[in-house]
Amino acid sequence: MSLISKLLRKNTSPARIAGFALSNFIGLLIVAGAVMFYIDARGIWDDDDSIVNTDFIVVNKKVTSASTLGDRDVTKFTKEDISELQSQPWVRRVGEFSSSDFRVYASVSQGGRGMETALFFESVPDSFVDMKGSGWSFETGQTIVPVMIPKDYLALYNFGFAGSAGLPQLSEQLLTGIPLKLYMRSEDGRKSMSMEGRIVGFSNRLNTVLVPDSFMQYANSQLGSDHKEAPSRLIIDVSSPGDVAISEYLSGHGLEVAGDKSGSSAAYLLKVVIGIVVSVGILITLLSVFVLMLSISLLMEKNRSVIHRLLMLGATLREVAAPYNMMIALGCVAAWILSVVALLLLRSFYSVALEGLGISSDGLIWAVATGTVLALIVIFVNIVAVNRKVKSAWALKMNNA
Amino acid sequence: MTSRIEEITLDALLPRVFAREEMSSSKVWRKKVVLRRGGRYLVESASGGGKSSLAAFIMGSRNDYEGKLMFNGHDAKSLSISDWQDIRRSHIAYLPQELALFPELSAIDNIRMKAEISDYQDMSRIEMWLDRLGMTDRRDYLAGRLSIGQQQRVALIRSLCQPFDFILLDEPVSHLDASNNRIAAAIVEEEAERQGAGIITFSVGNPLLIDNPEKLNL
Numbered sequence: 001m002s003l004i005s006k007l008l009r010k011n012t013s014p015a016r017i018a019g020f021a022l023s024n025f026i027g028l029l030i031v032a033g034a035v036m037f038y039i040d041a042r043g044i045w046d047d048d049d050s051i052v053n054t055d056f057i058v059v060n061k062k063v064t065s066a067s068t069l070g071d072r073d074v075t076k077f078t079k080e081d082i083s084e085l086q087s088q089p090w091v092r093r094v095g096e097f098s099s100s101d102f103r104v105y106a107s108v109s110q111g112g113r114g115m116e117t118a119l120f121f122e123s124v125p126d127s128f129v130d131m132k133g134s135g136w137s138f139e140t141g142q143t144i145v146p147v148m149i150p151k152d153y154l155a156l157y158n159f160g161f162a163g164s165a166g167l168p169q170l171s172e173q174l175l176t177g178i179p180l181k182l183y184m185r186s187e188d189g190r191k192s193m194s195m196e197g198r199i200v201g202f203s204n205r206l207n208t209v210l211v212p213d214s215f216m217q218y219a220n221s222q223l224g225s226d227h228k229e230a231p232s233r234l235i236i237d238v239s240s241p242g243d244v245a246i247s248e249y250l251s252g253h254g255l256e257v258a259g260d261k262s263g264s265s266a267a268y269l270l271k272v273v274i275g276i277v278v279s280v281g282i283l284i285t286l287l288s289v290f291v292l293m294l295s296i297s298l299l300m301e302k303n304r305s306v307i308h309r310l311l312m313l314g315a316t317l318r319e320v321a322a323p324y325n326m327m328i329a330l331g332c333v334a335a336w337i338l339s340v341v342a343l344l345l346l347r348s349f350y351s352v353a354l355e356g357l358g359i360s361s362d363g364l365i366w367a368v369a370t371g372t373v374l375a376l377i378v379i380f381v382n383i384v385a386v387n388r389k390v391k392s393a394w395a396l397k398m399n400n401a
Numbered sequence: 402m403t404s405r406i407e408e409i410t411l412d413a414l415l416p417r418v419f420a421r422e423e424m425s426s427s428k429v430w431r432k433k434v435v436l437r438r439g440g441r442y443l444v445e446s447a448s449g450g451g452k453s454s455l456a457a458f459i460m461g462s463r464n465d466y467e468g469k470l471m472f473n474g475h476d477a478k479s480l481s482i483s484d485w486q487d488i489r490r491s492h493i494a495y496l497p498q499e500l501a502l503f504p505e506l507s508a509i510d511n512i513r514m515k516a517e518i519s520d521y522q523d524m525s526r527i528e529m530w531l532d533r534l535g536m537t538d539r540r541d542y543l544a545g546r547l548s549i550g551q552q553q554r555v556a557l558i559r560s561l562c563q564p565f566d567f568i569l570l571d572e573p574v575s576h577l578d579a580s581n582n583r584i585a586a587a588i589v590e591e592e593a594e595r596q597g598a599g600i601i602t603f604s605v606g607n608p609l610l611i612d613n614p615e616k617l618n619l
Contacts (some may be wrong), residue, residue, distance in 0.1 A: 003506070
């Protein structure tokens with residue numbers, strides 16, 4: 001260690017540096033912790049079922065008396081409707097729902113008990129379904145069809161039907177393990193096929209029984225009539241889900257959004273709380289930067305005669321500033337290391353609780369990245385301040401008598 | 402400022418605070434004086450004659466003067482911060498009147514600090530100077546705990562720990578007895594001779610005893 005830093009360190013109080021490191025640590029922890037929690041728990045309040053992205057909305061035309069009375073085409077989307085939608089500025093892309101052009105019967109038999117129901121299938125383009133590695137695919141020759149049903153169906157069964165009919169309640173895990181026997185028959189009854197279905201997911205947003213698009217095309221080609229029906233529902237990828245223009249357009253055109261839960265007050269509240277926590281964290285970090293700058297200023301003011309003597313001996317501005325910069329960097333690095341350790345601890349506390357809700361693994365990375373960027377900003381700002389202070393010590397000396 | 406400073410020229414130099422005063426008796430203020438490398442100068446003045454101001458002008462810590470100060474013909478006011486740092490590190494050695502030691506460091510650390518800044522390597526010479534000035538047994542004392550006379554000797558040795566073209570000594574022996582004064586003068590003369598440097602010493606009555614200095618009254 002050079003004698004200059006030995007000298008300047010003798011004129012520095014360690015408590016001051018520790019105080020700076022501590023306030024910096026608290027600021028970093030609050031900001032990075034909030035970022036981590038937000039990213040990790042995003043799935044909970046984003047109303048995202050991890051299957052369909054939140055940026056997608058599903059729309060259909062309002063069912064009116066006319067459609068009930070037989071004119072089903074009233075609720076279909078024409079090509080003009082779709083291209084008009086496509087031209088809206090908030091629309092990234094539009095996907096059509098394909099319906100099954102055949103009859104579907106599904107049956108379950110478990111432990112001697114059996115259930116059978118008439119069913120229908122719909123599909124959307126695969127690019128709208130986000131189920132990485134969950135077997136959301138179908139190739140010709142495959143005997144198992146992945147199926148996705150709305151969460152609400154399960155709730156209806158569990159809390160409405162099962163109780164009154166004396167049937168057991170079913171969990172999601174249990175259901176995904178049960179094979180469904182699917183019997184599909186063409187409208188005219190001439191052609192049919194049997195397959196096995198497996199429920200691979202439950203959706204909040206898509207109120208339909210969904211199968212992969214490739215299966216739908218295959219089954220329709222096998223069992224359907226060649227007549228292709230216009231879609232009655234569309235899935236839209238929107239650029240800004242909260243945009244008022246969207247709701248104005250939709251209500252103006254008599255369209256309804258399915259499964260719209262974006263107004264959920266709990267999610268909104270959580271977002272507000274996280275926002276407040278992040279702002280407080282940023283405020284504390286800013287304050288700690290400010291406190292450090294003030295205390296460095298004071299310290300250098302106090303050490304002005306020492307700095308003057310060093311400069312008179314021919315020490316360069318850099319040589320004089322270096323020990324201060326080193327103290328700042330050490331304080332910041334210490335605060336950074338502490339905050340990473342604290343983040344790991346924090347995460348181990350809540351990760352168990354969030355496990356079942358589908359915790360994302362990105363939180364820690366983003367938190368550490370945020371902390372690193374903040375720490376670098378703190379170091380940079382303070383080093384600039386120190387260098388300016390040393391330079392100003394020189395300038396003042398030149399002008400004052 | 403990589404080459405040596407051959408001459409320091411004071412051209413009609415005058416501290417701004419003296420602007421309204423008559424300076425006719427001064428051989429320096431408002432006159433043209435050329436201080437040459439290798440020369441020996443004794444600047445004498447009464448208290449308040451402005452000798453510390455002159456030292457501060459030459460060392461670049463003040464520039465509140467009228468007239469011109471030049472190194473090798475270059476105006477001192479045009480020098481950059483790094484030029485001044487270079488001058489202080491390796492062209493002009495300086496012992497200020499107030500010594501400017503660091504009381505929280507030991508005597509030897511004060512000297513080493515200067516050696517470190519000026520990248521001066523010759524530690525055996527430093528030990529020899531300490532010995533000749535009777536400071537060897539005080540080398541590890543904190544500078545703040547030494548007597549003024551002892552501090553003066555430490556500061557003198559410190560000022561010598563660098564390459565220099567001129568050495569500026571502001572009342573270097575005010576608290577030394579005659580024998581220490583002679584030893585100090587001998588050391589300064591030897592070192593100046595070895596480096597081919599000029600000596601500029603200031604005094605208000607107890608001058609450093611160097612041989613035949615050119616006397617300049619402020």
